[in-house]
Amino acid sequence: MNSSTDVWRDVQEIRKRSPIIHNITNYVVMNSTANALLAIGASPVMAHAEEEVEEMVGIANALVVNIGTLSAPWIASMRLAVHAAARKGIPLVLDPVGAGATRLRTDTAHELLHLVPPTVIRGNASEILALFQTGNAARGVDSQHDSESAVEAARALSQRHGCVVSVSGETDFIVQGGRTAKIHNGHAMMTRVTGLGCTASALTGAFCAINPDAFEAATHAMGVMGVAGEMAETLSFGPGSLQVQFLDQLHQLREFDLAERLRMEKA
């Protein structure tokens, strides 16, 4: 199996179909998330009012819910939106930003998980561990754990909620039941740019919108993140230029780049 060919096929599908990705996300990353979705070829929409979220889900091809800067009105809208996504049958990606750091975030992530099982949970190791085992204290929103340490928690979460769990880190792990994929791409400088985790969740939404196998979609999204990120890093002098180059690389991504660089293992 030529894995980079599968990823490339998905990238082409996104560019061709330009799926609408409805993001209910945090204030910090809205701009960079929208730009990343545009750069890969998708069509982002942001809407968070209770009065319109269900209608916006109605025109979307995937919903991405990110709990990065929560407040009560946004949580109410997230509830409406995940139900609307379930009714419509579109993929739902949950990014539990900062789960484990505060009770509000941990509880909201759990509540959303139980209301509607997401298609994919995408988080860092600390967040995945916090979702698996309530009471796990995190240090801020950056992971304090190696991604590998969260693989078993990810597998248990996957089985409990019947979803794909995607854990980002130096190695990305994507699990679904007994399936596991690893991505060995990316660069440490990416952790010095805010919101690249949130961007990974948004791209996961775009891939799920065009690939009905959510495990494949989540894996391919992380592969594209990693390849675009490490290509961007070679052209960068710091996190400022990395952020700019990352969007350029997503936009320019060629089959050759994936063939050359993708280090994806599926098991």
Added chain:
Amino acid sequence: MNSSTDVWRDVQEIRKRSPIIHNITNYVVMNSTANALLAIGASPVMAHAEEEVEEMVGIANALVVNIGTLSAPWIASMRLAVHAAARKGIPLVLDPVGAGATRLRTDTAHELLHLVPPTVIRGNASEILALFQTGNAARGVDSQHDSESAVEAARALSQRHGCVVSVSGETDFIVQGGRTAKIHNGHAMMTRVTGLGCTASALTGAFCAINPDAFEAATHAMGVMGVAGEMAETLSFGPGSLQVQFLDQLHQLREFDLAERLRMEKA
């Protein structure tokens, strides 16, 4: 008539007078909008609380209202702000982001239009068609229509509300009653950067603040957007670098660039 000279005179006025542009806009584009206003030489302020919007309008030279990420408290503030702008007699630009995509957006755009006729409505073709004819379904926030297809709707809206209507697209159309201007600048890559439509509305506010002929102001703003955008594109490798270059080009814009590149038709 040397049109690029007229545009250049307005750019110089903005740089000299640094008009204060009060933006009530969406979360996605606040940063890039503020940066574009600073780059052209204007002075942006963002304020959205009911408690302060009227007072902030009181120190502003133009008000730009953008409905991109609406919620009830923001709509309440928009009502107060447009009334304050009317009382003070400063230009008002309305950007109906996503009108036609959800009822909340279409209804809010209509309500604001009827509360206080704006000086300029600036939107893409889908949004202008949605404002003209309620019930027109849009696909997200990106236009599904060619700008030319919205010219008659724009003209009708212009007559109905006594305002300028500026429709962005591959060709930009600006209409006011029987007057029409076209801008043939810009580049397709600009649609891969989030918020350049919102930026066009903000710059329209800056031009209206220094040029009392709103038709001229709206036209010149789109001319500057298009010229800076296509110059930026020649220096870019994708949407990431385009966004950066666009701000640099706005800042550096010279009379020569406009003379060389502006493709503006007035009729």
Added chain:
Amino acid sequence: MNSSTDVWRDVQEIRKRSPIIHNITNYVVMNSTANALLAIGASPVMAHAEEEVEEMVGIANALVVNIGTLSAPWIASMRLAVHAAARKGIPLVLDPVGAGATRLRTDTAHELLHLVPPTVIRGNASEILALFQTGNAARGVDSQHDSESAVEAARALSQRHGCVVSVSGETDFIVQGGRTAKIHNGHAMMTRVTGLGCTASALTGAFCAINPDAFEAATHAMGVMGVAGEMAETLSFGPGSLQVQFLDQLHQLREFDLAERLRMEKA
């Protein structure tokens, strides 16, 4: 005394300890603030809900409160957060964005000042003058005053509230009681990028988190802002590239750059 060595020691401490900086800040600058904190080596968190601000303060090493896009729920959270910071004994930086421009901002800044005396107040000259003497009308959020004109107001505020006051401008003045420091770095182009003042406040929080002498910390933060800003400017063609280069320079900053460029006077 080799001042650049003191600044460099603080930069190294931030990179080593990666202090968590909790920001309750405005929508316009959240992304650029988070990126600046990551670039210097700190760990930003953004949280504003009443339900979680106290808990987030509990894991933070400093709190930065910025009143740039206020509304009633955010003010309520700021009250809770500053009390939590005082209880925990972590540094508190207050950025009174637009104080003097509207009554809401002036009153909120005064209320917060009186609730809990901040460790550092960081603002431009107009804001510092407005805090000192209520009723002082500002023109928007950009300073209308030379920083030197605000030094006496800064000194009085420092004595009244027992805090450091940091006034940014062509020359930055940092005062605490009878102590004064001046920073002669930076570049005028920095005023054409939105939110660099807010970034200065965020970095001040990071320096306060690792240096218990708040006067030193606030001074060193402005020194790093100025040196990184002027290095960025030499590599820039306008405010777009300046913003990108600024993050790269913060990330790459070396002892040599500070030794070569820092123009800091302490008295």
